[in-house]
Amino acid sequence: MIQVKNVTKKYGKFTAIDNISFEVKDGEVVGLLGPNGAGKSTTMNMITGYIDSTAGQILVNGVNVEKRPRKAKKQIGYMPESVPLYTELTVKEFIKYMAQLKLVKRKELKSEVNKVIEEVGLKDVENKLIRNLSRGYKQRVGIAGALVGNPKVIILDEPTVGLDPKQITEIRELIKKLGKSHTVILSSHILSEISQICENVIIINKGKIVAIDTPSNLEKKTSNKNIISLTVEDKKGNMDKIKDKINDAKEVKLIKDNEDGTKQYQIISEENIDLRKKLFEILPKEEIVIFELKKEESTLEDAFMSLISDEKNTDKKEEKR
Amino acid sequence: MWPVFKKELKTYFLSPIGYICIGIFLLVFSTFFYMTTIQSISIDLGYLYFYTAQYGLLIITPILTMRLFxxxxxxxxxQLLLTSPRSITGIVLGKFLAAVIVILIILIISxxxxxxxxxxGEPNLVPTLIMMLGFLLLAMAAISAGMFASSxxxxxxxxxxxTIAFLIVPWFLLSISDxxxxxxxxxxxxxxxxxxxxxxxxxSLVSFTIMFLLFTIIVMRRRKTVK
Structure with missing residues (x-):
C-alpha cells in the first residue's frame, strides 16, 4: 500500500531524514514513534506530498507521490500536527470544503459530509463556528477533514496531543474504529497509546529508523534479562545467603527498606530461566515471609528507551573518535 | 479551482473585509464623483475612474490580497490545501478570482x-463601459501583484x-526617468x-496579471522543495 524507499530529506546541510525505507500494508494501523524532532512529521509530510524528498521515492498504492501527486493525494487523508482549520467556518462548512477539495462528486457531497459528521461524533456541533469549539472537538473536526472523501489511507500526526484523558480515550476509540476499514499511520511520542492502537511500530530517532516490529515483539526483544521483584519480611537476615542457594540467580539487589520492616529486592536471572517457583519453595524454608512476588514485565517504554539510548551511546563513541 | 473560489469569496463576506472594501471604495468614488463632475460641472466620468483607480486601489488591493496566502x-x-488533490494553479486562480469578484461588485455599483x-445630461455609455473595463484590468493586475506579495x-x-510599495514607488521613480x-x-x-x-x-495590463499569477504559482510550487 505505502512504500517508502530509501527516502532522504535534507534542509541545507542538516539531514532531517536519513535514508529510511519501510512498508505499510493494506488495512494496517502503524505507529510512528520517536522523540520530538526525530522526523516523524517530516516523514508524514513527504508521504502526503506536502514537501518533496531530497532522494528516494514514496509510492502510495503503486503511485509515486512526487510524479503523480493528484492520483496519490486522492487516496490520502491527512491531519497535520498543528490541526490547522478554517476557524471562520462552521464545522459543516469546513467538512464540505474539505470534501470538495478532495474531489467528492457533487451528488454525493451532502451524504458524504453527513456520514463523516455522524462517524466522528460532531452532530451536536455541526453548525457551530470552529473558532468556538473546544480542543477535543477541534481535533475531531481535523480527523473528519482527513476522513472525508473516504481515502484509503489516513495519516494522523499526533492526534491526541493536548487533550484531556477522557478525550484521549475517545479519540483512541475513534482511531481503532477507523483502523478496521482504513490503513492508518499515526505518530505519537506517547508509548502506551501506540501499544494500544497499533499493530506495527516504526521507531525513528534522529531521522533514522531504529526498529520496525509489533509492540509485543519489541517488548520481548529488548528484555534480555528476567527480573523478579520481591517484597519480604526477613527477620533473621537470611536474604544475604539466598544467592548461594539459588544457583541461577545472577544478582540479588536490595532496592528499598520499607518502613513496616519489609524489604524490597530485585532478583535478576537469565532470560530463559524463571525463578518464581524456586523462590516460593526456598524462601519459606529460610524463614523468609513473602509479601509480594512479581515478574517485571518489560514495556514498550523500556524497549523505546533502550533503543534510543543505544543510539545515543554509539553517537557518543563516534564523537570521541 | 471552484471550491477555493467559493470559499474565499464567502470568507470575504463572513469577515468584515468585503464590506470594508466596498465601503471604502464607495467613499472614494463618491468623493471624486463630487469633485470631478458636480463641482466642475462636467459629465465626463474619466477623471472619476482615473483618480479612484490611483488612490482607491492603493488602499483596497492590499486589504483584499494580504491574507490570501x-x-x-x-x-x-x-497544508490542507497543498495535500489535497487540487492543483496549485487551480488554488491560485480560485483565490485570484474571488478577489476580482469583489472589485467587480464595486464596479457594478459604480x-x-x-x-x-x-x-x-447625456453621458456616453460606451466610453464609460471602456473606463470600467480598464479599471477592472488594472485592478486584476494590482490584485495579482498583491497575491504574489502574500505568497x-x-x-x-x-x-x-x-503591495503598497509596488503600487506607489513607481510614481516617484517616474520623476527620475520615464x-x-x-x-x-x-x-x-x-x-x-x-x-x-x-x-x-x-x-500590458493582462501581461502584468499573467506574469504575477505565474510568479505566485512558481512560489507555491517551490515551497514543496524549500520547506
Whole structure:
C-alpha cells in the first residue's frame, strides 16, 4: 500500500531524514514513534506530498507521490500536527470544503459530509463556528477533514496531543474504529497509546529508523534479562545467603527498606530461566515471609528507551573518535 | 479551482473585509464623483475612474490580497490545501478570482454614477463601459501583484506593505526617468479614462496579471522543495 524507499530529506546541510525505507500494508494501523524532532512529521509530510524528498521515492498504492501527486493525494487523508482549520467556518462548512477539495462528486457531497459528521461524533456541533469549539472537538473536526472523501489511507500526526484523558480515550476509540476499514499511520511520542492502537511500530530517532516490529515483539526483544521483584519480611537476615542457594540467580539487589520492616529486592536471572517457583519453595524454608512476588514485565517504554539510548551511546563513541 | 473560489469569496463576506472594501471604495468614488463632475460641472466620468483607480486601489488591493496566502501559511491551513488533490494553479486562480469578484461588485455599483449623470445630461455609455473595463484590468493586475506579495511571506502586514510599495514607488521613480513607466501600472491606464480602448494598454495590463499569477504559482510550487 505505502512504500517508502530509501527516502532522504535534507534542509541545507542538516539531514532531517536519513535514508529510511519501510512498508505499510493494506488495512494496517502503524505507529510512528520517536522523540520530538526525530522526523516523524517530516516523514508524514513527504508521504502526503506536502514537501518533496531530497532522494528516494514514496509510492502510495503503486503511485509515486512526487510524479503523480493528484492520483496519490486522492487516496490520502491527512491531519497535520498543528490541526490547522478554517476557524471562520462552521464545522459543516469546513467538512464540505474539505470534501470538495478532495474531489467528492457533487451528488454525493451532502451524504458524504453527513456520514463523516455522524462517524466522528460532531452532530451536536455541526453548525457551530470552529473558532468556538473546544480542543477535543477541534481535533475531531481535523480527523473528519482527513476522513472525508473516504481515502484509503489516513495519516494522523499526533492526534491526541493536548487533550484531556477522557478525550484521549475517545479519540483512541475513534482511531481503532477507523483502523478496521482504513490503513492508518499515526505518530505519537506517547508509548502506551501506540501499544494500544497499533499493530506495527516504526521507531525513528534522529531521522533514522531504529526498529520496525509489533509492540509485543519489541517488548520481548529488548528484555534480555528476567527480573523478579520481591517484597519480604526477613527477620533473621537470611536474604544475604539466598544467592548461594539459588544457583541461577545472577544478582540479588536490595532496592528499598520499607518502613513496616519489609524489604524490597530485585532478583535478576537469565532470560530463559524463571525463578518464581524456586523462590516460593526456598524462601519459606529460610524463614523468609513473602509479601509480594512479581515478574517485571518489560514495556514498550523500556524497549523505546533502550533503543534510543543505544543510539545515543554509539553517537557518543563516534564523537570521541 | 471552484471550491477555493467559493470559499474565499464567502470568507470575504463572513469577515468584515468585503464590506470594508466596498465601503471604502464607495467613499472614494463618491468623493471624486463630487469633485470631478458636480463641482466642475462636467459629465465626463474619466477623471472619476482615473483618480479612484490611483488612490482607491492603493488602499483596497492590499486589504483584499494580504491574507490570501499569508494567512494560510501562518495558520498551517496551507497544508490542507497543498495535500489535497487540487492543483496549485487551480488554488491560485480560485483565490485570484474571488478577489476580482469583489472589485467587480464595486464596479457594478459604480455604474450608479453614470445613472446619476443621465439626469443632468447625456453621458456616453460606451466610453464609460471602456473606463470600467480598464479599471477592472488594472485592478486584476494590482490584485495579482498583491497575491504574489502574500505568497512570499506569512506576515500579512509585510505582504500589505510590499503591495503598497509596488503600487506607489513607481510614481516617484517616474520623476527620475520615464523608463520606469514600464513598471508603473498607472502608465498602462492613461487612455482608458478617456474612453479609448488601447490594445497596448490591454496587452500590458493582462501581461502584468499573467506574469504575477505565474510568479505566485512558481512560489507555491517551490515551497514543496524549500520547506
Amino acid at each position: 499569508a494567512e494560510e501559511r501562518k495558520n498551517g491551513t496551507e 455604474f450608479m454614477y453614470y445613472v446619476i449623470l443621465t439626469f443632468f 512570499i511571506t506569512e506576515n500579512q502586514i509585510i505582504s500589505a506593505i510590499i 523608463g520606469f513607466s514600464l513598471i508603473n501600472l498607472m502608465s498602462s491606464y492613461s487612455k482608458f479614462p478617456a474612453g479609448i480602448l488601447s490594445t497596448t494598454e490591454v496587452v
